Amino acid sequence: MSAFLRFTPLIQSLPATVPFVGPEAIERQRGRRIAARIGANESGFGPAGSVLVAIETAASETWKYADPENHDLKHALAAHLGISAANIAIGEGIDGLLGQIVRLVIEPGAPVVTSFGGYPTFNYHVAGHGGRLVATPYVDDREDLEGLLAAVKRENAPLVYFANPDNPMGSWWPAERVVEFAEALPETTLLILDEAYCETAPAGTPPSIESLIDKPNVIRTRTFSKAYGLAGSRVGYALATPGTAQAFDKIRNHFGMNRIGVAAAIAALADQDYLKEVLVRISTSRERIAGIARANGLVPLPSATNFVAVDCGRDAAYARAIVDRLMSDHGIFIRMPGVAPLNRCIRISTGPEGEMDLLAAALPDVLKSLAAA
Amino acid sequence: MSAFLRFTPLIQSLPATVPFVGPEAIERQRGRRIAARIGANESGFGPAGSVLVAIETAASETWKYADPENHDLKHALAAHLGISAANIAIGEGIDGLLGQIVRLVIEPGAPVVTSFGGYPTFNYHVAGHGGRLVATPYVDDREDLEGLLAAVKRENAPLVYFANPDNPMGSWWPAERVVEFAEALPETTLLILDEAYCETAPAGTPPSIESLIDKPNVIRTRTFSKAYGLAGSRVGYALATPGTAQAFDKIRNHFGMNRIGVAAAIAALADQDYLKEVLVRISTSRERIAGIARANGLVPLPSATNFVAVDCGRDAAYARAIVDRLMSDHGIFIRMPGVAPLNRCIRISTGPEGEMDLLAAALPDVLKSLAAA
Incomplete structure (x- = not known):
């Protein structure tokens, strides 16, 4: 591909990376709309x-x-x-x-x-x-x-x-x-x-x-x-x-x-009143995610954020498979840490109850299909 | 002022400049609201x-x-x-x-x-x-x-x-x-x-x-x-x-x-139809600015943009005084080029007729007051 010849040596040494692949790109790659956008630590509760x-x-x-x-x-x-x-x-x-x-x-x-x-x-x-x-x-x-x-x-x-x-x-x-x-x-x-x-x-x-x-x-x-x-x-x-x-x-x-x-x-x-409301909803949603994880034999880590890291108890390939299947089979977008030993986990953002319901319904199915594979 | 000691030598050599002072800053400095915002080559015609x-x-x-x-x-x-x-x-x-x-x-x-x-x-x-x-x-x-x-x-x-x-x-x-x-x-x-x-x-x-x-x-x-x-x-x-x-x-x-x-x-x-409409309005406004300039004995330069540079026929101090007086006395925000010989000019952005009317009314007053000074 024809590029300008005289970018700085530093620039020439850099890859054209994206730190994160965006959810829209994932939708385009998979040809599937996201039903639960709980992967980028955005707030599905929205602004006030x-x-x-x-x-x-x-x-x-x-x-x-x-x-x-x-x-x-x-x-x-x-x-x-x-x-x-x-x-x-x-x-x-x-x-x-x-x-x-x-x-x-x-x-x-x-x-x-x-x-x-x-x-x-x-x-x-x-x-x-x-x-x-x-x-x-x-x-x-x-x-x-x-x-x-x-x-x-x-x-x-x-x-x-x-x-x-x-x-x-x-x-x-x-x-x-x-x-x-x-x-x-x-x-x-x-x-x-x-x-x-x-x-x-x-x-x-x-x-x-x-x-x-x-x-x-x-x-x-x-x-x-x-x-x-x-x-x-x-x-x-x-x-x-x-x-x-x-x-x-x-x-x-x-x-x-x-x-x-x-x-x-x-x-x-x-609007600090709204912020207070949302913080309650985030806290409730963290509990919900933790409950869903436990119900599936996974271990939620304590969280001070608007997401929960869930220890899937095995290796990165297993966590990656869960992330991939949730998206491919159910349109549920989550992410996971990038390096060991953190990447035994998946990372799920808090969000509205409807999206948690989708997660609760999908996760057993995904784990079962992986166990059968 | 206490700053981190180890910014790069390049950073330490740089001034904390602003390339342009924004209109809101001018309003705060002068303690006067802008009545005609025709200085930053924005489009007062707005989007579609x-x-x-x-x-x-x-x-x-x-x-x-x-x-x-x-x-x-x-x-x-x-x-x-x-x-x-x-x-x-x-x-x-x-x-x-x-x-x-x-x-x-x-x-x-x-x-x-x-x-x-x-x-x-x-x-x-x-x-x-x-x-x-x-x-x-x-x-x-x-x-x-x-x-x-x-x-x-x-x-x-x-x-x-x-x-x-x-x-x-x-x-x-x-x-x-x-x-x-x-x-x-x-x-x-x-x-x-x-x-x-x-x-x-x-x-x-x-x-x-x-x-x-x-x-x-x-x-x-x-x-x-x-x-x-x-x-x-x-x-x-x-x-x-x-x-x-x-x-x-x-x-x-x-x-x-x-x-x-x-x-x-x-x-x-x-919405290319709207763009076409706006282009007509910009063109009309350029003519209006040129007309106002001429009516005041100033020389509008030809323009292919959404602004008109107007040659005030004297030095930078004179152009600067016009810019300052338009704002201070009339709340009309315009800008001017920064260096000689361009800075014999003032630069007026196209905009709605109401703002052009304000300019038409104010400019003779400003020029008269400068002539009297």
Whole structure:
């Protein structure tokens, strides 16, 4: 295939990968519509009704670029969190922010510490900037804070990624352990504390805002994609010191935010009552998934997120077969972790009861057909 | 201000600039609401009614990530343009695509050729990747194709930017000159042919798709932000050979597109009747702006875009004073080119008659007050 001859050597070395195959692509590949979309940790509960109203209102202004300073959203978040707007950077989802952070810190060859089996999109961005991944194994299905710290020190790494609660396992550390970890890091190591799932975690999981907001080497990333039900709006935010937050302004696409998406995020933040309702539904759905797993002889792992990792008790091929059969035979879209030993599990997102019913009906059938094979 | 200590040397060298100050920021700075938003080359005519319906329909699906393959939009564009979907890359507006292209090609210190006074956001991305701008002066308010080519050859530049029609001057070259330019470039130089304003240009301005689609060293960038009236949706696209287009997949934020925005773009593309209507209104509005300029003793430049550059006949300070007074005294937001000799001009976007009326009423007042000062 004929391509331009002079892309940079780094670009030429990169594969044209997709960190995740999207559900629409799976539908096209399999020639089958998805009946239960419970694989991407989206929220099938959707956003608040008030958000849909805000979207409709904002629609007539979509001929205007969004405010490149994101003033209103920053100030709404600042008031909500009790910090200054200067502590906040806004981006096109956490994925977008992760790409920017890697670019801010990583030169080709620089070591980047993460967990082996952690968020693939972060790894994608590290590869895209020529960074060298140093991956520490999970211990007991949790990210290993001591292992991450040891790797940082051994490698003199400028960047470490830690998700709390964790994806893909749903596990978590309490706030005090997270703060301890952050404080133990050298000031020349930037911690990305990815809190995409902080809303769904037990109280005492996310450190208080104050405990980390003055540390120039900590960036906390959060999103409207999960509990707030706005994955398609692409609005994430980063919390940091003003000096660290300002670095995003050096490289971000200032006019990159979608105007309707920002309006939706502001409305979602304002509707904390709806968020509370959804959190109950997510919690109930986690229990439902756990019950379905147990009823089928599988072991649900504890979860602080909007999904449940389910230990299928055998190898990756078995878990993969369950994922594949659920989709091929029943149109149920779920995912699974990418590496051993995590990939003995499947990962099921919480969702409306109707989709859980489909799962409950399909899983015994899939397991039976695999046992017979 | 306390910032992380170990950002890359390149990042540390960059200022926290904004390529453009947004209209909302201007409103906050001046403490005055904008009455006529005719400065950012948005389309005050808005998108089609059919697009607003599509947005409303898509709103209920905003809990889902957009398809990372952008399959439906790519195929709609492919059918519209008579090419393959493999010839197309989708991004968060042309701004987002420009950032990606620079990243694909430019290593620190590499020369990048553009026109002196050309699109500032492109220059911002070049600086952000450590590129070295080589800027060729406009000649007679047009980008100088011979000058650009000479600079490319002199510098052995891997990248050259050329907008046709041009922003900020509104000038243009006919298709045959553009093709001639592209063909004269070394195959080791990538041409960004920015066609943000191609829809509003006279017939014979954009080269045929076939004339350039097989050249691996040409990327044409287009957008739904201008004539289609969807600036806030952030949907741009690039046309290239499949090999060159695929390079975007190595670095882009695969889940970066807004789901509602993509749905809006697909609907906008489908409503070519509305586009035709809008093109008439843009053309009429250009004439109106030209008439207002002439009535005030100013000289409108010919325009192939959705804006008109107006020569105010004096220096940059005078043009700047007009821009400032229009906003401060009348709430009329316009912009002006950034460098001499272009900055003898002001730049006024086309828009609804009501906003033109405000301009017609305000401009004599502003010019009189400046004459008296």
